[in-house]
Structure formats: structure tokens, C-alpha cells
Amino acid sequence: MPHSVSYGPTLPTSQAISSLRPLPAHAVRLSADGLLGGWQIRNADATLPHCISRLHTQGNLDNLRRVTGDFAGDFAGMWFADTDVYKTLEAALWERARSGGSSAFVADTAQLLEKAQDFDGYLNSYYQVDHRDRQWAELPSSHEMYTAGHLIQAAVAAARSASDTPAVQQILTVARRFADLLVRRFGTGGVDALDGHPEVETALVELYRVTGHRPYLDLAARFVGLRGHGLLGPDSRFRQRHYYQDHQPVRDATEVTGHVVRQVYLAAGAVDVAVETGDSALLNAAERLWESAIAAKTYLTGGQGSRHRDEAFGAPYELPPDRAYAETCAAIGGFHWAWRLLLATGRSRYADEMERLLYNGIAASTALDGTAFFYSNPLQLRTGHDGDDEDAPGRRLSWYSCACCPPNLARLMASLHTYTATGDPGGLQVHLYAPGTVTAGGHTIEVATAYPWEETVTISVTETTEAPWTLTLRVPAWCADAQLTVNGEPVDTAVRHQGYLGLTRTWLPGDRVELVLAMPPxxxxxxxxxxxxxxxxxxxxxxxxxxxxxxxxxxxxxxxxxxxxxxxxxxxxxxxxxxxxxxxxxxxxxxxxxxxxxxxxxxxxxxxxxxxxxxxxxxxxxxxxxxxxxxxxxxxxxxxxxxxx
Amino acid sequence: MPHSVSYGPTLPTSQAISSLRPLPAHAVRLSADGLLGGWQIRNADATLPHCISRLHTQGNLDNLRRVTGDFAGDFAGMWFADTDVYKTLEAALWERARSGGSSAFVADTAQLLEKAQDFDGYLNSYYQVDHRDRQWAELPSSHEMYTAGHLIQAAVAAARSASDTPAVQQILTVARRFADLLVRRFGTGGVDALDGHPEVETALVELYRVTGHRPYLDLAARFVGLRGHGLLGPDSRFRQRHYYQDHQPVRDATEVTGHVVRQVYLAAGAVDVAVETGDSALLNAAERLWESAIAAKTYLTGGQGSRHRDEAFGAPYELPPDRAYAETCAAIGGFHWAWRLLLATGRSRYADEMERLLYNGIAASTALDGTAFFYSNPLQLRTGHDGDDEDAPGRRLSWYSCACCPPNLARLMASLHTYTATGDPGGLQVHLYAPGTVTAGGHTIEVATAYPWEETVTISVTETTEAPWTLTLRVPAWCADAQLTVNGEPVDTAVRHQGYLGLTRTWLPGDRVELVLAMPPxxxxxxxxxxxxxxxxxxxxxxxxxxxxxxxxxxxxxxxxxxxxxxxxxxxxxxxxxxxxxxxxxxxxxxxxxxxxxxxxxxxxxxxxxxxxxxxxxxxxxxxxxxxxxxxxxxxxxxxxxxxx
Structure with a gap:
């Protein structure tokens, strides 16, 4: 089942509604001297090892060893601490696919998971030891399916790594057994239930994409459809249904609301379901929700979440810079959501948003050395700020008691190159500018640029087929003055399709395209x-x-x-x-x-x-x-x- | 022990540091046609009966009947639900002293409390039935002494009601038995411990004032002194020591911080301790803290608390109108704090603040009909506000799962007249202008005004001794143009002492003072x-x-x-x-x-x-x-x- 060619996250099937096609992961190489490529190196050298080390010291791996009987201490950390393991595992798998080599962490963790899994496929170190009686009994807060979702996403990374080690097979097997349990229990004809924290939806669609097993897609579609019907319980003091986005069916919702990470993960999953099931009404709903966020609930940095209470969106235009929550995981989820909408529609505004998030809301989360992180990302820190709350920081911390963000960053950074360009038989589309090379369909381009510090992006064709093809370049919405030359000849930049410039011609090796994106303050x-x-x-x-x-x-x-x-x-x-x-x-x-x-x-x-x-x-x-x-x-x-x- | 003359809350002993002396409660009568007097009538007719009714329907009284074995159901509401009973009881006692009559609620509740109390004096319906094993074991969050404090304050109201019914004696006896338990357990030589929520400090000082029993004052002083030494535990995720004001000794603190109600209750208690022990350094610290709040952490309405998270003060100048917390109880606590500082120092700025709170931060909490309330009091509600959280309201609610505010309002309103004027052998001081009469020391004045709607306050002397005395009138800081006449003769208003105009003369019945406080927008x-x-x-x-x-x-x-x-x-x-x-x-x-x-x-x-x-x-x-x-x-x-x- 593992692909023979590696791919990154999000690979719609050939039947999906899709304007753009992801390239194989190895098609893009980012240079270490660019900002994005440099972040990938830093992630590999510092962030990912740091995360793995913390899984050992914070007890996340010992939690799983309690299940296997190999550790006798107490459960440590949050009840969803397994997700830190899965996200780090996913990051390690993307990183191994990107840079090669082997990973003892991957092999050891795969074995551990296989050993810890229940016979029926259940796996959750919090519930398996101390709380068997509450298994599946407190879904609004249990994160059991959210946790399963991250396991599945690690398995998707394994399957797309073009590797066939025992670990890859083990992770895939474990994840499928859990997914199959979910299908049996919650699939058509099963219990009508939801996890309070969306995540499993997108994971199940991705697992369907990897396996071709339709019940996974059907279950994801079922979860998206069940939301908004009160399955998570009535409103209560300080916890309303809109916190979980359970106040209104996804396809009827017109405004992002509630807990931000839940909202953006749900929306990303809805796009995945929509494109694979051909449900254009659902896709439209996801676009409408996205527009509502951009129109009145997004910080200038791309960050989302105006309230510490509930880690939530606020009212429209409620965007205080000092108390901005703008959680790192929300920015990463927003990046995933925008990427899915970009693939589905081909509209540059989604790539614009990915860029804004990447260079601001996401990048700010990580210290220069790659081993300290912000959980929330305010746009103002006051003199006299008390600065001690974990999520209202005056400085980045090396770890968190709720450590969702660092491994989320690690998995994004390890796969970052896969988001920069897309391609199809007709040509290549460049969305994010960074020095490196892109090879696909017999064409290779070399991108040279000091973007975003400098205005000029130079693209050289180093390899090409003889047939004409189209080189498509994004003109960011922030840029009021874009100049383009091909081999020194100016090209009119006024004609754009969905925000992109398209250059269709029979290319020759040595052809040189220069895009100058004016960057006045x-x-x-x-x-x-x-x-x-x-x-x-x-x-x-x-x-x-x-x-x-x-x-x-x-x-x-x-x-x-x-x-x-x-x-x-x-x-x-x-x-x-x-x-x-x-x-x-x-x-x-x-x-x-x-x-x-x-x-x-x-x-x-x-x-x-x-x-x-x-x-x-x-x-x-x-x-x-x-x-x-x-x-x-x-x-x-x-x-x-x-x-x- | 009950006084033969009724008094209101806060009655410093004759040994206390004190610039102003409260008058007996019956010395002031507010007319029903004034705003303040009207609020007292509304409180008696609507708010107080509403609170009593809710104690029945919400299970607060049944919680106590579980202790006596007269109710078999579950505990209902917050673990500190007894405090709603005590505050309502206090309100009923003030109201009975103000307007006479009898109260079945007072008599029944007194009996119930007597029956529910443990042999050693302990009384807390949450811990007595289901959680005996945790009694005194979780003071940072248990509210056990906070609850005791409200019981004691009800007893203080009983003692000051100039009534000697069996209920008065029962309430006093129960409260003293609990207070004596606190002294034995936590007094000098006992356990060094603190309640996470201050309140008992001010209550113990008031009980000392009522009883003359010095150990109560000593315990209050001990609690104020123990705070700021980490007794409530180390900083942890989302809960730092400054939340409890345990990060720094009260006498060293220079800035209000943390949970607002805790901070203002603590500060009020510190003033009580300071004036009774002659601790002018502690009094100075309380004034310094107050100045820090007024300088950078108080809304225009007098409301305090910029953050929903932790119901807390924010950083200096962090004062968002839409997410203002400005809890009703914080405003009431601020009123109590300012009143204590006014009595101690005689400075009009404290009375100014009482006025600002009363007409804005406090008054806004209650609906026109007196039976619906805001818990938080924002200065802005946005179009599209989600409006459903109990503490982020779009409308007043008739009750709350954490119902601290309504009975707090009831006890303030029932005693409101006692805060409007002070007096001593030298004369009368009028702090808050409202139509009514003030009688003390052989003088009676009649106040006629439509304040705050109109600018003119007319004060007629209807009874007077033959010796000269001083009529002292506050000129609010908001007023840039105050005009004063005595019997039609203009008086210079430029000479003021601590913000007050003093008129010293041999008064005659029929003398008429007219104060015009210009009120341009x-x-x-x-x-x-x-x-x-x-x-x-x-x-x-x-x-x-x-x-x-x-x-x-x-x-x-x-x-x-x-x-x-x-x-x-x-x-x-x-x-x-x-x-x-x-x-x-x-x-x-x-x-x-x-x-x-x-x-x-x-x-x-x-x-x-x-x-x-x-x-x-x-x-x-x-x-x-x-x-x-x-x-x-x-x-x-x-x-x-x-x-x-």
C-alpha cells in the first residue's frame, strides 16, 4: 500500500474536485540558504530532536509503556498526550522522506504502538489503563477520535514516504485497525456520535486516499454531517454548542465561531470530504466560512482567536492585539485549510493566506534556535505585562503542559516544501517563493531569490520537454507593482487568472524568468x-x-x-x-x-x-x-x- | 451583645484610625422618590424576595438540610453555595433593621444553621456531607473561610440590627462558634494557612468590632500578614500566585493584580486590620494599591477586571470595553474598599469613587424591575456578539449558576443609606446626595434634590442644637463649577478641605443651603x-x-x-x-x-x-x-x- 513515490500531506484522488495537483514530495527541494529551506533544516536539526527528547522526558512515551506493562509510574500530562507522540512521529516520517536516513524513534514508536493497541484496535494510553470505564463515554471532551486522527495522519505520512520498512507497515496497520474500529462503532448504522474536537475527519479522508477504502471517507462524511445537531450536548454554563461548532450544520454555517483550532480543523476536514464526494455545496460552505474569517476575524498576521477564554474567535471585528490568542496550532490549521481550498479552487487568495500565515502567525511561534515556542501569538506585549501564563507569554517556552504546538510545527516544517508548488501535465504552478528547484513532468526550474527580504525572484528553466507548457506564478495581493521579464523581455503582468500570471510557451533550457514584486514599506x-x-x-x-x-x-x-x-x-x-x-x-x-x-x-x-x-x-x-x-x-x-x- | 442602636456595615472602634464616623443606621432616611431611596425600595420589594425564592428553588437551603438530614437529594450548585444564603441573610437583616417588620426567612435560616453546625463549630454544607475527607485539605480552592466570612458578616448585621430576637442570637452564636474554631485552628500558634479567596479578614475585624473579642482581630491581622509568602502553593499552569495576591506581602504590594474580587476584598480587609491595629504602614499600602487601580486599571464606570480569563485585572492600561469583565461583585467590593478608605482618611476621592461605582458599575448590574442581573458589565456590546456565556452577557439573567452577584447587590442596597453621610459631635458630612433626612447629634437636615438628574441639592436644617457645628458637603471631582448659597447668600466654594466644603456656624431651624453642581455634558x-x-x-x-x-x-x-x-x-x-x-x-x-x-x-x-x-x-x-x-x-x-x- 505505501506509494512508490513519496507525497506530502493532502493528496486528493483523481476523482476529487480539484484545480491543482500536489507534486511528489521529492519534486521540490528548498535551498538551505532561503528562509523556508532554512526552517526545514532547523526543524530537522533542532525542533524535531527537541520534540522527541521531550516525549521521553515528559512521559508521553511512558504513558504508552504503561499500557504494555513496561512502565509502572503514573500517567503524565494531558489526557490527549498521545497526540504529541503521533504528531512527532508524523514529523519524523515526513522528515525521513525529505532527507533520507533512518530514525530509531520511528522504529521504536511503531513497535510500541503495535504492542499497546487493544485487540479490537483501540489505542489511547489515558483510557486504556486508568479509565477503562469511561472509554467512549465522554466524547465531548475525551479527544479519543482526535487522538485517533493524529495516529492516522502519522500512518498517512508513513504510507506516503515511499518506504517499506517494518515500521511503516506497523504504523499503517495500527492506524487502520483503529480506523476500522471507528467505522464499526460509528459508521453507517452505528452510534451517532461526535468527538468534541474535530481532526479525525481530515485524517479519515487522507487514509481513504492512501488505501482506497471507501468506508473511511464515508465515516468522515458522516461526522461532518452529524455536526450541528446537538450530539455534543446542550448549552451549559461557559460551554455552548458553538464552542464545538455543534450549533449549526457545517453546510449551513456562515460564520466561523467557537474554539478556533476546532473550527479550522473541522473546516479543513469538510473540504476534504467535499472534494472527494463531489459535494460542491459543502465546498461552498467551507469557502463562505473562510471568507467570514478573513473579513472580520483574522489578525494582520493571519492569526485567529481573539479570546483567551475558550481559545476562541470573538465577535466580528473583535481583534485586540494585546489579548490576541492567535494560537500556533490555529495558524497551522488555517494553513492546512487554505491549502485545501487552494487545491480545490486554484484561487491565489488562499495561497496569499498561506504565505501570510507562514511568515507571520506561524513563523513567530518559533525561537531563532528552533527549541522554544509560543503557544499564543499576541500582536502586542505591554510594559508591565504579567507574562507568566503559559498561553499569554512574554517569551517563548521550551515546552508546554499542553504541548500541541511544537510537534504540530515540526510536522508542518518537515513537509513545508510540498506546499510551495503544484503541477500537472500542463505545467508548474509556483505558490510560495523560495530558492530551490522544482522538477516534474520532465521540466526542472531553478528558483533563485532572497525573498521575502528582496523583491526579485529569478526562475531558470534547466530541463524541459519539447512541448509547450505553462509556468504559473502567483502575484501576491499585497503587491501593487509586479514586473516580469522572460529572457529580458518585459511581459504584461495585468492579465492574470485567479491572481496568477501564466507563461505558456515552448521553453528552452537556459530560459530565464525574472519576477520583481515591489516591496515598498x-x-x-x-x-x-x-x-x-x-x-x-x-x-x-x-x-x-x-x-x-x-x-x-x-x-x-x-x-x-x-x-x-x-x-x-x-x-x-x-x-x-x-x-x-x-x-x-x-x-x-x-x-x-x-x-x-x-x-x-x-x-x-x-x-x-x-x-x-x-x-x-x-x-x-x-x-x-x-x-x-x-x-x-x-x-x-x-x-x-x-x-x- | 446586639447593639441597642442599629448600625450599618463597617463600624470602626473608637480606638481605630478614623477621620469620619459612621452614623447610626436610622439616622439616615432616603426618600423613595430619589434614585438611591428608590433602589432601596426596589431591593426590598423585588430583589431580596427574588433572592430568597431562588435559595429555595436552586437548592441552596436544601444543601443545608442535607446536613441536618432533612433533605435526601444531591448537593446543588457551586461548592460555595452557602455564601448565597449568608449574603441573602445579611441583606434581610439590614433590610429588617431599615424598614422594620419580621422575616420568616431570617428565623427559619437561623434555626437551620444552628441545626446544621458541627459540634466543633464547622459549617459548610459542601464538605459536611460528601467531602468530609477533604475538609480543610484544599484551602486554595475550597472557599471554606470565604464562606465562613459571609456567615460572620450576616452575624454582624444581626448584631447591629438593634434587635434581640432568638434569630439574632442564633446567628451570632453560630458565627462565633465558627470564628472560634478558626481562631483555634489557624490563630497564633496554629496552622499557617490561607483561604484562596479573601473575605474572612474583613468579616473577622467586623466581628471583633461587634464583640470586642481581640482574637478575631488578631486572626484577621495574621491572615493579612501571611499572604504573599507562597502558602497557597507554587505557580502552576494557568494559576499563578498573583491570581490569589499571594505573590507579595500586602504591605509591599504596589499594584493591584490577579482575580479582582479577591484583590478588592483583601484590600478592604487590610484597611480594617490597619485601622484597628493602628498599622499606618498597612493603611498606606492599601491606599497605594488603590491609587494603582485608579491610575491604570479601572474602567470609566468604576468597573475593574479586564480579562475573562481568571476574572482578573489586566496589565496597566489594558482596558478593552467589549471584553471588560467588570464583575458586579468586584464593583461592590470596590465600593466597600473605598468606603473604608474614606472613613480612615476623610478624602473625597474615595467618596467620588463610591459615587462613580454606585451610578455606573453597580447600578448597571440590575434590571429596571430588580429581578435580573449582570455578572459582568462590559462597556460595549457588539453587533453579532454571541452573547450566551453567563459572564459575557447580552442581557441580564434572572439567576446564575455562580450566583454571587445578586445577593451581594441585595446586601449593599439594603444598607445603602448608611454610606451616604457620616457624623461626629462636630457636625455632619454628606457624601452622596439623595433626597431624604439625616439626623444625628441633635441636628436634622432635610435633603431635597433630583440628583443625579439635576444639578441642585437643597439642604434645609429642620432641627439643630444651639452650639455651632459644621455641615460638610462633598464637591465631586467631576464638577468644575460648584455654587453654594446659605439662605441665598453666596459662599466661596474655592476653599475646600480634602475635597469638601465646610460650613461652620450656629445653625437655625429653617436655614437653607443650596449647592449647585454644574452638570454640562x-x-x-x-x-x-x-x-x-x-x-x-x-x-x-x-x-x-x-x-x-x-x-x-x-x-x-x-x-x-x-x-x-x-x-x-x-x-x-x-x-x-x-x-x-x-x-x-x-x-x-x-x-x-x-x-x-x-x-x-x-x-x-x-x-x-x-x-x-x-x-x-x-x-x-x-x-x-x-x-x-x-x-x-x-x-x-x-x-x-x-x-x-
Whole structure:
């Protein structure tokens, strides 16, 4: 059953509704000197080993050894701690497929899982030892199917690794036995039930794609269809049905709501079901939900989740930067959702969103060294922030008691190259720009660029068939001025299809395409309904959101706190390369300090306007690089001087 | 032991640090036609009977009957459900002292408590039946002493009711037996321990004041002193020591932090301990903490608590109007804290804060009919708010699964008259203006006013001794223009002592003082560090904060949502009396609607400024009256047009 060619996550069948086709995983190689390729190396060298090490030290693997009788201690961590094992396993499998080599962790874990699994296929170290009596009895909170889903996704990675080691077979067998149990118990004619946390839907569709076994797809479709009918119980104090997205059938929903990770995982699963079952109404619903998120419930970084309470979406336009939850796993789930919609529809706005998430909401989660992580990703940290809650951080932590995010990052980064381009017999589509090579269908292109730091992307054809084919290039929505030449000849960039430029010709080795995506610094304002950032602007350049950090406060403003700065919108913004200890490209921001720090909290509007210092310049750095120096205040949204608003 | 003269809450001994002396409770009568007196009537007629009824239907009384063996069902509600009984009992006792009559609820409950109490004095219906093994074993979360504290406060109300019924004696006896148990167990030489939720401190000091029994005061002082030394355990995931104010000794703390109700109850108890033990350093610490709250952690309504997570204070200047927690109990606790500081210091700013809380943060919690309540009191409700969480409401609920607030309101309202004036042999001090009479020391004054709707307060001396005495009148800090006449003769109002005007003379019956506190509508802006309301203003008039409600949207703006309105700061603001279905005095606000509702969430700053409709006028109503009509959006802070910021 394992493929003979490796693939990445999400591989729609040939019957699926699909505009774009994923390439084999080995078709894309990202260079280590690019940002994306560098992240893959860092993931392999630091994040993934760190995750594996933590599975040992935090007790996740011992939890499974309790089931096999090989460990006598207590259960450790969250009741869904097995998922950290599965996500790390999935990451290790993607990484092994990407870079080769073997992994003792994969082999050992596969054996352990095989040994721990019940005869009937059940596997969950929390319920198998101490809580047998509650097995399947508390689905709204048990995460049993959510956990099964991550096991299945590891098996999908195994099956797509073009490897046929015993471990690959073991993982697949274990996952299928669990999936078969789910089908028997919850499939057509079985119990009408749902897991409180979606995840298994997308996993089951992927397992169907790997195995061709239709009952997996049917079960996923059943779960998507059962949601929204109150199976998770009535509303109660502090826990409403919309928390689980169980308030309304998925195909009727018009607005993202509730717990963000649940919502985006569910939506991704709904897209998978929709494309494989040809259910265009469901696909439309998923697109409509996505639009509702982008229109009023998404941070400038792509982050989602405005409330710490319930890790939830807020009301439309409720987007406080300081209390942004913007969970790392939500950003990863949003990336998966957008990728599925991109494959289904071919619309560049989904790739735009993947890019925004990747360089901002996702990238910010990981420290420079790859071994410390944010769980939530606020857009502002105040001076005086208490900073100690695990999920309201002033700094990245090396691990979490709820450690969902680090291994989720590891599995995304290990497979990142598979999201950058797609292809079909008609040509290649490049979605995310990074130095490296793409080979498919007899064509090879070489991408040279310092994107996102620099504007130019150079694509050289190094190998090609003799027939004409189309090289398709995304023009990001943030770019107001795209210039294109082929072998030095300008090409009109005004004609685009769904946000893409298409170059159809008979290519020759040595052909050279140069795309220049102008990246002037931009000042963005939010919709007037976003009360939380009224009168403020955010700095962006290319796909990157910038921020101010207390550590960069210029000497002239010594003693000032970040909250007292305002941006002088009339001043020029400089683009500076290479002069900053953290940021390869920083922006030089014209700021002034207001000097009414000791004023009363509320004063008459006509009270004297506070004096401001003379303008000076302050570095703004890419948001994703914040909190890599001394702890201190940070902000993405910068107040404008009153006269500039 | 019951007093022969009735008194209200908080009666410092003659040895206490004290600038002002509470009057006997019967010294003040508030007229039913005033706002405050009307609230007392509503409380007696509606809120208090409603609370008693709910104690029956929600199982609170049955919980106690389980202890006595008279009820066989399950325990109902929160583990601290007894406190609802005690607070309601306290309210009933204050009310009986205020208006006379008898109360079957008081008599029945007193008997029940006597019967339910353990031989050693322990009383807690949650622990006595199902959880004996955990008694005293989980103090960080058990609320056992918090519960004892509310029992003791009911007993204090009984003792101060100038009544000597069997019920009064029973309640006092039960409370003292429990207090004596606390002294034996946790007093000097006993266990070093703390309850996770402060409350017992202030209760023990009050019981000392009633009984003269020094060990109660010593225990309270011990609890205040033990806090801040880690007795409640180390920091853990999502629960840090500052949540309990256990991160730092009270006398060293410089900033309010953590769970708001815990913080303000603790601070009130610290003031009680400080004044009775002559500990001026501790009193200074309590004043310093209070200043930190007022400087950067208090909403315009007096509400406190910026975070739903942990019901907590946020970072300085973190004051989002939409996610304001501003719990009703926190406002009541803040009122108690300010009252204690007022008595200790005589500074009007504490009375100003009591006034602000009373007319805004507290008053807003209760529906017009007195039988529905807010738990949290946001300053904005958005269109599209999901509105279903108990503590993030779109409307007042008739009861709560955590029903701390309604009976807390009942006990405050039943004793409200005791907070309006103080007195000593030298004269009378009027802090809160309301129609009624004040009699003490042989003087009687009659207060006639439609405050806070109207500016004039007329005080007539109807009875007086022959010796000169001082009539002291507060000039609220919000008032920039106070005019005073005595028998028609103007008096200079510039000379004030701690914010008060003092009129010392030999008064004659028929003397008439007229104080005119100018109440022009005011536009207030927040400190520039309050990001959440930048570029917005709030409307106030006198002590009242105003708000816009969707229900008042003028016909010309049909189809507009509240989020699209902006205030035209150049337009006049009218003061209109009597024309509004809800508000006796409304403000007529010049507004425009922005018309870019469908814009993208983030746009370049230089994108065209949205068109706005022509200015029109919209009613603004007192904040405390919101949500008494159809559910809909509300906002206190109104965006200014960009050119007006």
C-alpha cells in the first residue's frame, strides 16, 4: 500500500474536485540558504530532536509503556498526550522522506504502538489503563477520535514516504485497525456520535486516499454531517454548542465561531470530504466560512482567536492585539485549510493566506534556535505585562503542559516544501517563493531569490520537454507593482487568472524568468469597526508584518516605554539591510514620544494635547523575529499622532 | 451583645484610625422618590424576595438540610453555595433593621444553621456531607473561610440590627462558634494557612468590632500578614500566585493584580486590620494599591477586571470595553474598599469613587424591575456578539449558576443609606446626595434634590442644637463649577478641605443651603496608553456615564449598525429631559455613519477616507439603564471622526 513515490500531506484522488495537483514530495527541494529551506533544516536539526527528547522526558512515551506493562509510574500530562507522540512521529516520517536516513524513534514508536493497541484496535494510553470505564463515554471532551486522527495522519505520512520498512507497515496497520474500529462503532448504522474536537475527519479522508477504502471517507462524511445537531450536548454554563461548532450544520454555517483550532480543523476536514464526494455545496460552505474569517476575524498576521477564554474567535471585528490568542496550532490549521481550498479552487487568495500565515502567525511561534515556542501569538506585549501564563507569554517556552504546538510545527516544517508548488501535465504552478528547484513532468526550474527580504525572484528553466507548457506564478495581493521579464523581455503582468500570471510557451533550457514584486514599506489601517487599533497603523513590507520592540528604542528616547510612542506619518520610512542584530531587513520608523505618562486615566477631550518629543527614527523588525532578545514590550500597531489620523 | 442602636456595615472602634464616623443606621432616611431611596425600595420589594425564592428553588437551603438530614437529594450548585444564603441573610437583616417588620426567612435560616453546625463549630454544607475527607485539605480552592466570612458578616448585621430576637442570637452564636474554631485552628500558634479567596479578614475585624473579642482581630491581622509568602502553593499552569495576591506581602504590594474580587476584598480587609491595629504602614499600602487601580486599571464606570480569563485585572492600561469583565461583585467590593478608605482618611476621592461605582458599575448590574442581573458589565456590546456565556452577557439573567452577584447587590442596597453621610459631635458630612433626612447629634437636615438628574441639592436644617457645628458637603471631582448659597447668600466654594466644603456656624431651624453642581455634558478621552479606546470619546454628565444603544438609532440611519457611527465633535450635545422611554435625562449626540462596512479588514492608510452620512442626532442614555429594551449593540466609547481626534 505505501506509494512508490513519496507525497506530502493532502493528496486528493483523481476523482476529487480539484484545480491543482500536489507534486511528489521529492519534486521540490528548498535551498538551505532561503528562509523556508532554512526552517526545514532547523526543524530537522533542532525542533524535531527537541520534540522527541521531550516525549521521553515528559512521559508521553511512558504513558504508552504503561499500557504494555513496561512502565509502572503514573500517567503524565494531558489526557490527549498521545497526540504529541503521533504528531512527532508524523514529523519524523515526513522528515525521513525529505532527507533520507533512518530514525530509531520511528522504529521504536511503531513497535510500541503495535504492542499497546487493544485487540479490537483501540489505542489511547489515558483510557486504556486508568479509565477503562469511561472509554467512549465522554466524547465531548475525551479527544479519543482526535487522538485517533493524529495516529492516522502519522500512518498517512508513513504510507506516503515511499518506504517499506517494518515500521511503516506497523504504523499503517495500527492506524487502520483503529480506523476500522471507528467505522464499526460509528459508521453507517452505528452510534451517532461526535468527538468534541474535530481532526479525525481530515485524517479519515487522507487514509481513504492512501488505501482506497471507501468506508473511511464515508465515516468522515458522516461526522461532518452529524455536526450541528446537538450530539455534543446542550448549552451549559461557559460551554455552548458553538464552542464545538455543534450549533449549526457545517453546510449551513456562515460564520466561523467557537474554539478556533476546532473550527479550522473541522473546516479543513469538510473540504476534504467535499472534494472527494463531489459535494460542491459543502465546498461552498467551507469557502463562505473562510471568507467570514478573513473579513472580520483574522489578525494582520493571519492569526485567529481573539479570546483567551475558550481559545476562541470573538465577535466580528473583535481583534485586540494585546489579548490576541492567535494560537500556533490555529495558524497551522488555517494553513492546512487554505491549502485545501487552494487545491480545490486554484484561487491565489488562499495561497496569499498561506504565505501570510507562514511568515507571520506561524513563523513567530518559533525561537531563532528552533527549541522554544509560543503557544499564543499576541500582536502586542505591554510594559508591565504579567507574562507568566503559559498561553499569554512574554517569551517563548521550551515546552508546554499542553504541548500541541511544537510537534504540530515540526510536522508542518518537515513537509513545508510540498506546499510551495503544484503541477500537472500542463505545467508548474509556483505558490510560495523560495530558492530551490522544482522538477516534474520532465521540466526542472531553478528558483533563485532572497525573498521575502528582496523583491526579485529569478526562475531558470534547466530541463524541459519539447512541448509547450505553462509556468504559473502567483502575484501576491499585497503587491501593487509586479514586473516580469522572460529572457529580458518585459511581459504584461495585468492579465492574470485567479491572481496568477501564466507563461505558456515552448521553453528552452537556459530560459530565464525574472519576477520583481515591489516591496515598498506600507502603512496599513484596520477597518473602522476594529475598535482595538483605531488611530493606529501597522507597518508591512512584502508578506512581512513588522513590529516595534522595546529593545530597539533609540538612545534619545531613553526612559520612554513603548506605549508612549507615536508614529509620525509624515516622516519617511527607511528600508535598511544588514545593520540590525536580529533582522536582515529592518524598517526605520519615524516616531515621537508623548510625554504625559503621569496623566489621569480619563480627562476632558479638550485638555491640552500632550507634548511630544522631536521625531526620531526607530527600527521596526519583522514580527516573526520578536522576543529573541531581552524580554520587553512589543507592538505591531503603532498609534498615529492625532493630527495624522 | 446586639447593639441597642442599629448600625450599618463597617463600624470602626473608637480606638481605630478614623477621620469620619459612621452614623447610626436610622439616622439616615432616603426618600423613595430619589434614585438611591428608590433602589432601596426596589431591593426590598423585588430583589431580596427574588433572592430568597431562588435559595429555595436552586437548592441552596436544601444543601443545608442535607446536613441536618432533612433533605435526601444531591448537593446543588457551586461548592460555595452557602455564601448565597449568608449574603441573602445579611441583606434581610439590614433590610429588617431599615424598614422594620419580621422575616420568616431570617428565623427559619437561623434555626437551620444552628441545626446544621458541627459540634466543633464547622459549617459548610459542601464538605459536611460528601467531602468530609477533604475538609480543610484544599484551602486554595475550597472557599471554606470565604464562606465562613459571609456567615460572620450576616452575624454582624444581626448584631447591629438593634434587635434581640432568638434569630439574632442564633446567628451570632453560630458565627462565633465558627470564628472560634478558626481562631483555634489557624490563630497564633496554629496552622499557617490561607483561604484562596479573601473575605474572612474583613468579616473577622467586623466581628471583633461587634464583640470586642481581640482574637478575631488578631486572626484577621495574621491572615493579612501571611499572604504573599507562597502558602497557597507554587505557580502552576494557568494559576499563578498573583491570581490569589499571594505573590507579595500586602504591605509591599504596589499594584493591584490577579482575580479582582479577591484583590478588592483583601484590600478592604487590610484597611480594617490597619485601622484597628493602628498599622499606618498597612493603611498606606492599601491606599497605594488603590491609587494603582485608579491610575491604570479601572474602567470609566468604576468597573475593574479586564480579562475573562481568571476574572482578573489586566496589565496597566489594558482596558478593552467589549471584553471588560467588570464583575458586579468586584464593583461592590470596590465600593466597600473605598468606603473604608474614606472613613480612615476623610478624602473625597474615595467618596467620588463610591459615587462613580454606585451610578455606573453597580447600578448597571440590575434590571429596571430588580429581578435580573449582570455578572459582568462590559462597556460595549457588539453587533453579532454571541452573547450566551453567563459572564459575557447580552442581557441580564434572572439567576446564575455562580450566583454571587445578586445577593451581594441585595446586601449593599439594603444598607445603602448608611454610606451616604457620616457624623461626629462636630457636625455632619454628606457624601452622596439623595433626597431624604439625616439626623444625628441633635441636628436634622432635610435633603431635597433630583440628583443625579439635576444639578441642585437643597439642604434645609429642620432641627439643630444651639452650639455651632459644621455641615460638610462633598464637591465631586467631576464638577468644575460648584455654587453654594446659605439662605441665598453666596459662599466661596474655592476653599475646600480634602475635597469638601465646610460650613461652620450656629445653625437655625429653617436655614437653607443650596449647592449647585454644574452638570454640562462632558466629552472624556482616555490616557493615550489605553489603546482600546484611542480616537474615541465617552459622554458623561455629572456622575453618570452615558452610552449609545442600537435601540435608539434614529430613523435616518436605519440599517446602520452601531459600529459604523462616529461622533461629530463639532456638533452640539443637547440635554433632554423626559422625552425618552428609559432615561429621565438623555443626551442628544451628534453622530454620522461611516459607510464602508464592506471594506476589507486591512487597507493602506492612504486609501480613500470612507464617506460619512450627514450629521444627525442620536440619544445617549445613562449607561446603567442599558439593556432594558430589545437586545442589541451598546457602546460607551464613541469613535471620533478622524478630523476630530
Amino acid at each position: 506600507r502603512l496599513l489601517a484596520a477597518h473602522h469597526r476594529v475598535d482595538a487599533v483605531r488611530g493606529s497603523v501597522a507597518l508591512t513590507r512584502g508578506p512581512l508584518v513588522y513590529c516595534l520592540e522595546q529593545a530597539d528604542l533609540p538612545g534619545e528616547l531613553d526612559g520612554i516605554v513603548l506605549e508612549d510612542l507615536e508614529l509620525d506619518a509624515r516622516g519617511p520610512i527607511g528600508v535598511i539591510t544588514g545593520a540590525h542584530p536580529i533582522a536582515p531587513v529592518m524598517l526605520l520608523t519615524p516616531v515621537r514620544a508623548q510625554s504625559s505618562a503621569d496623566d489621569e486615566l480619563y480627562l476632558p477631550l479638550d485638555a491640552a494635547t500632550p507634548a511630544a518629543t522631536p521625531p526620531t527614527a526607530m527600527p521596526a523588525i519583522p514580527y516573526f523575529l520578536w522576543a529573541n532578545r531581552a524580554a520587553g514590550a512589543m507592538r505591531v500597531w503603532i498609534p498615529l499622532a492625532p493630527q495624522d489620523r | 462632558r466629552l472624556l478621552a482616555a490616557h493615550h496608553r489605553v489603546d482600546a479606546v484611542r480616537g474615541s470619546v465617552a459622554l458623561t454628565r455629572g456622575p453618570l456615564v452615558y452610552c449609545l444603544e442600537q435601540a435608539d438609532l434614529p430613523g435616518e440611519l436605519d440599517g446602520i449598525v452601531l459600529e459604523d457611527l462616529e461622533l461629530d465633535a463639532r456638533g452640539p450635545i443637547g440635554v433632554i429631559t423626559g422625552a425618552h422611554p428609559i432615561a429621565p435625562v438623555m443626551l442628544l449626540t451628534p453622530v454620522r455613519a461611516q459607510s464602508s462596512a464592506d471594506d476589507e479588514l486591512y487597507l493602506p492608510l492612504d486609501a480613500a477616507t470612507p464617506a460619512a452620512t450627514p450629521p444627525t442626532a442620536m440619544p445617549a442614555i445613562p449607561y446603567f439603564l442599558w439593556a432594558n429594551r430589545a437586545a442589541g449593540a451598546m457602546r460607551v466609547w464613541i469613535p471620533l471622526a478622524p478630523q476630530d481626534r
